[in-house]
Amino acid sequence: MMLRTAARRRTAATVAAVCTLAVALTACSGTTKDSAAKDSGNAGGAATAKADPDAPLKKGLKLAFLPKQVNNPYEKIVDEAGIAAAEEYGGTGKEVGPSDAGASSQVSYINTLVQQRQDAILIAANDPNAVCGPLRQAMAKGIKVVAYDSDTAKDCRQLFINQAGSEEIGRGLVRNLGKQLNHRGKIAILSATQNATNQNTWISFMKEELKLPEYRDMKLVKVAYGDDDDQKSFQQTQGLLQAYPDLKGIISPTTVGIAAAARYLSDSAYRGKVVLNGLGTPNQMRTYVKDGTVAQFSLWNPEELGYLGSYAAAALASGQITGAEGERFTAGRLGEYTVGKDGEVILGKPTVFDKNNIDTFDF
Known part of the structure; x- marks a missing residue:
């Protein structure tokens, strides 16, 4: 009987010690990697995550650009510039997407990118709501979501890279x-x-x-x-x-x-x-x-739009920013940008082209 009591005491002490160690890590709450990621994805991730503006951009980041449609020449310029930007900071990028601009045409691509565990998905949404379900799932798994050119509903991404106001x-x-x-x-x-x-x-x-x-x-x-x-x-x-x-x-x-x-x-x-x-x-x-x-x-310059989107996604995935208003990050050669209301980042003012200046541009 005394042996059983002693064994119980040793077991209780062991459990207490394990829980004490766990408190420092997870508050003994049973938090898993996926549930922690879900918290960071909630409300764009800005509500619970904390930004570290001094954090370096991570190497080896995987970015996927999902345009409205892959045969759109404008969005091809945007995406190729973003992919090239990823190479500057040691990441990789790719473009995937539908050949038509239907409201739900992007959904299956988002699901595949989630399965591939991309670090960030950049999307020009064909419909603000049709893509929300799978994008929320992506954020719940810790994947950063950046809308560009055409926004999603605000709670379905962390940032929106807007061409201009x-x-x-x-x-x-x-x-x-x-x-x-x-x-x-x-x-x-x-x-x-x-x-x-x-x-x-x-x-x-x-x-x-x-x-x-x-x-x-x-x-x-x-x-x-x-x-x-x-x-x-x-x-x-x-x-x-x-x-x-x-x-x-x-x-x-x-x-x-x-x-x-x-x-x-x-x-x-x-x-x-x-x-x-x-x-x-x-x-x-x-x-x-x-x-x-x-x-x-x-x-605006679509190459700069893709370039900015790529660096913004990298800053998110590296913890430099969370998407909260007022946060700042550096977008390579474009310099510093500030996150505005509802996670909006504005590239700049559009340019008016006419016969006097059109030959000075090549895109």
């Missing part, structure tokens, strides 16, 4: 077109997909700008959707002009759409009569600027 883009496009039209005439918008977060945000600011008194003689008659597909965007442009033969201007805030619209206008009777403005790359729009189809358009 959304209000500045939307209002700026209307201002530019308004000046070209002397603030008179019917206009239309040729967008990408109906659910694209960035497009819808810009369009909402376009509509707000159009409510101002100086635009009282300008009327938005239609928002058309080309689904970031070249042929469909071409056909939508044709349809707009057939439906509204007195149309005076088109804004296309998508690089696929503006190029397709310019191609249609350049070979039609509307060339020189309908003003086209929007967002495009210099290389795809150079011909149309020089032949007079398009007088001006805007964009």
